[in-house]
Amino acid sequence: MSAENPMIRIENARLLDPVSGKETQASVLVENGRISGIGAAADQATPDQIVDAEGAVLSPGFIDLYCNLREPGNGQKGSIATETRAAAKGGYTTVCAAPDSSPVNDSTAITHLILDVAERDSAIRVLPLGAATKGLAGEHLSDMVGLTTAGCVALSNGSAPLVNARVLRRCMAYARTFNVALMLQPQNRSLAADGFAHDGLITTQLGLMGIPEVAETAAVMEMILLAEETGVRLHLSQLSSARSVTMIAEAQQRGVSVTADVAIHHLLFTEAALAGFDSRFHVQPPLRSEADRLGLIEGVRTGVISAIVSQHQPHDPAAKRAPLGDSEPGLSTIESVLSLGLMLVERDEMSLSQLLRALTVGPASVLGLSEPAIEVGAAADFCLIDPRAEWQPSEAALLSIGKHAPVLNQPLKGGVVGTWCEGRQVFPAKAS
Numbered sequence: 001m002s003a004e005n006p007m008i009r010i011e012n013a014r015l016l017d018p019v020s021g022k023e024t025q026a027s028v029l030v031e032n033g034r035i036s037g038i039g040a041a042a043d044q045a046t047p048d049q050i051v052d053a054e055g056a057v058l059s060p061g062f063i064d065l066y067c068n069l070r071e072p073g074n075g076q077k078g079s080i081a082t083e084t085r086a087a088a089k090g091g092y093t094t095v096c097a098a099p100d101s102s103p104v105n106d107s108t109a110i111t112h113l114i115l116d117v118a119e120r121d122s123a124i125r126v127l128p129l130g131a132a133t134k135g136l137a138g139e140h141l142s143d144m145v146g147l148t149t150a151g152c153v154a155l156s157n158g159s160a161p162l163v164n165a166r167v168l169r170r171c172m173a174y175a176r177t178f179n180v181a182l183m184l185q186p187q188n189r190s191l192a193a194d195g196f197a198h199d200g201l202i203t204t205q206l207g208l209m210g211i212p213e214v215a216e217t218a219a220v221m222e223m224i225l226l227a228e229e230t231g232v233r234l235h236l237s238q239l240s241s242a243r244s245v246t247m248i249a250e251a252q253q254r255g256v257s258v259t260a261d262v263a264i265h266h267l268l269f270t271e272a273a274l275a276g277f278d279s280r281f282h283v284q285p286p287l288r289s290e291a292d293r294l295g296l297i298e299g300v301r302t303g304v305i306s307a308i309v310s311q312h313q314p315h316d317p318a319a320k321r322a323p324l325g326d327s328e329p330g331l332s333t334i335e336s337v338l339s340l341g342l343m344l345v346e347r348d349e350m351s352l353s354q355l356l357r358a359l360t361v362g363p364a365s366v367l368g369l370s371e372p373a374i375e376v377g378a379a380a381d382f383c384l385i386d387p388r389a390e391w392q393p394s395e396a397a398l399l400s401i402g403k404h405a406p407v408l409n410q411p412l413k414g415g416v417v418g419t420w421c422e423g424r425q426v427f428p429a430k431a432s
Contacts, residue, residue, distance in 0.1 A: 005032065005033065005423055005424065006047070006048035006049050007029070007030065007031050007045065007046075007047040007048045007049070008029070008030040008047055008048065008049045008050075008051065008420075008423070008425075009027055009028070009029050009030075009042055009043075009045060009047040009049070009050050009051070010027060010028045010030070010050075010051045010053050010058060010384070011027045011050060011051065011052050011053060011054075012025065012027070012052060012053050012054040012055075013025065013026065013027070013028060013053035013056060013057070013058035013384070014053075014055075014056065014057045014058065015028070015038075015057075015058055015374050016057050016058075016059060016352065016353060016356065017353070017373070018059070018060070018353050018356035018357040018359075018360050018361050019353075019357060019361055019371075020353075021351065021353035026038050026039040026042070027039065027042035027043050028042055028058060028374060028382075029041065029042035029045050029047065030380040030420070030423045031423070032423065033379065033380055033422040033423035033424075034377060034378065034379055034380055034423065035374065035375065035376055035377065035378050035379075035380055036376065037376060038374070038375070038376055041376075051384070051418065053384055055386065055387075055388060056384050056385060056386045056387075056417065057352075057384070057385040057386075057387070058374055058382055058383075058384055058385075059091070059356050059359075059360065059374075059382060059383055059384075059385055060356075060360040060361075060372030060373060060374060060378075060381060060382055061091065061092060061093025061094065061124075061360070061372065061381035061382050061383055061419065061420070061421060062090065062091045062092040062093065062094075062337070062338070062359040062360060062383065063092070063093070063094045063095075063096075063307075063359070063360060063363040063364055063367070063369075063372070064087065064092050064094070064095040064096060064309055064310050064312070064334070064363070065096050065183070065235075065237065065261055065307050065309045065363045065366060065367070066096060066098055066129075066156075066183075066237055066238065066261070066263075066309045066310070066311055067083070067087065067092075067095040067096060067097060067098060067309075067310055067311075067312045067334060068083075068097075068098045068100070068312055068313045068314065068330070069083045069084070069095070069097045069098070069101070069114075069126070070083065070101065070314060070401075071101060071114070071117060072101050072102065072103065072110065072113055072114070072117075073101055073102025073103065074101070074102050076316045076401075077314050077315050077316050077319070077401055077402065078314040078400060078401040078402060079121070079401075080097075080114070080117050080118050080121050080122050080126065081121040081122070081123075082314075082399065082400060082401050083312065083314060083334065083400055083401070084118070084121070084122040084123045084124050084126065085123050085399050085426075085427075085429065086312075086334050086335050086398070086399040086400035087123070087124055087310075087312075087334045087335075088123045088124050088419045088421070088426040088427040088429070089334075089335050089399050089416065089419070089427045090310070090334045090335045090336070090337055090338060090416060091337075091338050091359075091383035091385065091416040091419055092124060092310075092334065092383075092419070093124050093125060093381040093382070093383070093419065093420075093421040093426075094124060094125040094126075094127060094381070095124065095125070095126060095127070095334075096127045096128070096129050096153060096154070096367075097114055097118075097126055097127065097128045097129060098129055098156065098158055099128070099129045099130055099131040099132075099136065099156050099157075099158055100131075100136055100158040100159070100160075101114070104131050104134075104135050104136050105128055105129070105130055105131055105147075105152070106130065106131035106133075106134050106135060106136070106142045106143075106147070107142075107143070107146075107147075108143070108146045108147060108149070108150040111128050111130060111147055111150040111151050111152055112150055112151070114126065114128045115128065115150075115151050123421070123426040123427075123429070124419075124421045124426055125381075125421065125422075127151075127152075127153045127367070128151060128152045128153070129152060129153065129154055129155070129156040129183065130142060130144070130147030130148065130150075130152030130154075130155050130156070131147075131155070131156070131157065131158070132144070132155040132156060132157040132162075132171055132175075132182065132184070133157055133162065133167070133171070136157055136158050136160045137160070137163075138157060138160055138161060138162040138163045138167060138189075139163050139167060141167075141170060141171055141174055142155070144174060144175060144178060144180050145178050145180075148178070148180055153181075153367055154180070154181040154182070154183045154235070154367065155175060155180055155181070155182050155183065156182075156183040156184065156237070157184055157185070158185070159185050159187075159238075159284050159329075161185075161187050161188065161189040161192070161219070162184075162189075163189070165222055165226070168222070168223065168226060169226050169229075169230065172226050172227060172230040172232040172234070173230045173232070175232050175233075176230045176231050176232040176233075179233070180233075181233045181234075181235060181366070181367070181368070182232055182233065182234055182235065183235040183237050184223060184234070184235070184236060184237060185236075185237045185238050185284075185285070186216050186219035186220045186223055186236050186239070186244070187211075187215055187216055187219050187284075187285060188214070188215045188216075188218045188219045188222075191211075191212060191214060191215035191218060192211045192215040193209070193211075194209050195208075195209040195210045195211035195212075195215075195286075196208070196209060196211070196282055196284070196286065196324075196325060196329065197209070197210055197211065197271065197274055197282070197286045197287075198210060198211060198213075198240075198271040198286040198287060198288045198289070199211055199212040199213070200271050200288070200289060201271070202271040202272060202274050202275055203271075205275075206274070206275075206277065208274070208324070208325070209325070211285070211286050213241050213243065213288065213292075216239070216240055216241045216244055216285060217241055217243045217244055217247065220236060220239075220241075220244045220247050220248065221247060223236065223258075224247060224248070224251045224256060224258060227251075227256055227257065227258055228251070228254070228256045231257065232257070233257050234256075234257060234258045234259075235258070235259045235260065235261070235366055236248065236258060236259070236260040236261075237260070237261055237309070238261065238262065238263050238266075238285060238309065238311055239260055239261070239262050239266070239285075239296060239299070239305065240262075240266055240285035240286065240287070240288050240292060240296075241288060241292050241295070241296075242291055242292045242294070242295020242296060242298075242299075243295075244260075245260075245295050245296060245298065245299035245304055245305065246295075248260050248299075248304055248305075249299075249302075249304045252304065259306045259307075259365075259366050260299070260304065260305045260306060260307075261305060261306060261307040261308065261309045261362075261363070261366070262296050262299065262300065262305050262307075262308060262309070263283075263308075263309050263310070263311035263333075264308055264309070264310060264311070264333055264337045264340050264341065265281075265283065265287065265311070265331055265333060265340070265406050266285075266287060266288075266292075266293065266296055267293065267296055267297055267300070267308070267340075267341075267344060268293075268340050268343065268344070268406070269281065269287050269293075269406065270287055270288065270289060270290050270292075270293050271286070271287050271288060271289060273287055273406075274287070274324070277323075277324045278324075279320050279321070279322065279323070279324045279327035280320060280331060280404045280405075280406060280408070281331070281406070282320075282324055282327050282328075282329050282330075283311070283329050283330060283331055284329040284330075297344065297349050297350060300350060300354060300355075300358050301350050301354055303357075303362075305358070305362075306358070306362035306363065306365060306366050307358050307359070307362040307363040307366060308337070308341065308355070308358040308359055308362075309363075310333045310334045310337050311330070311331070311333065312330075312331075312332060312333050312334040312400070312402075313328075313329070313330025313331060313332070313402070314330075314332050314400050314401045314402025315328055315330060315332070315402050315404060316401070317403065320404045330402075330404075331404060331405065331406050332398065332400050332402030332403060332404050332405050333405065333406060334400060335393060335398055335399065335400060335405070336393055336405055336406070336407060336412065337359070338359070338385065338414065338415060338416055339391075339407075339412040339413070339414055339415050340406070340407065340412075341355040341359070342355070342387065342413065342414040343412075346413075360372045379422060380420055380421075380422060380423040381420065381421055381422065382419075382420055383416050383418065383419040383420070383427075384416065384417050384418040384419075385414070385415070385416055385417070386414070386415065386416075386417045387413070387414045388413075388414070389413070389414060389415040389417055390411060390412070390413055390415075391411075391412055391415050392409060392410065392411050392412065393405045393407055393408055393409070393410070393412065394408070394409055395408070
């Protein structure tokens, strides 16, 4: 076997099944990009490389349903090369590229460009999300069939709402006809207006323009009812409200084909993060109340929310150093998702298996991919998690162009110490 794709044995790893929570300890053998042996079969082999994973957890590689890679365009904010290296550091082996590039991914030419650049520059697997409407303007439907044929795994309108319910219904009906999954961020355009923070105590104290909870819940109810009528496969992306979780749970019980995800920062932070006018926490949808945070966590625990996403949005320094109301929304999160999630585990707000399920099996099910697992024959997409590791996301340490991490310069416990994609070690990156 060539040095580019060596036979690798990972010894003494804790293998944690994110579905059952069952844990075993065994060696894992990797050959030709796949897992070829576990336990005795791996121990008897003569590999080219041995990795001692004593005390660490070997997990299937993480899958991100919504990540801004900033390419094409927006080179000052990031690129496929820089942001996928950052993703690999975070334990990700697959990321879905958000459609709001420049130009928008609303044509087969842009989809092909993204895939070509990813093939050349990406450390990991990149799956494009196509724009549901032309230019993400929310008015005219895109060529959904052409985009999916070109390689888009689902259609999304990014963070932009559709103009009205008539366009939304047409979009769902068209997607249902061609069995295309639709991933939408629920927000009522009129109710959200020009707000950029949760309409609550903090906005009142600071004199900020607020976005009420009903801007999301009204959109969730409308989307659920239209999905029930059209039969579309609907995924509600980046929830911020506990009431949204309740409505989705009720719809799932009725048999509506609806799933959901939540961004990692909505599980850790509330509107209080804006108290010091910290523009890092200008995000869309906005951080809401402690009751909402707890409701979202419960949604992940019960599986009503299938996935935790990074909602990674790298920006150049000027975009986030502007006054709060003039700053661009979004956090640079892809490298710290696991560490933030481990904070929830340490607080007993969710278990490690629940966290890993929402980073692996859950997002795979939304995309219709085979269930990630550490088993013989599976693709060697995995990451090694050391709960004892300590690191600090300083500007120098972050690989992303975006340095506005939610926990910048704060010590974090637990992190990814190695990531492999199709049997290739992509973090730490080998010197060329």
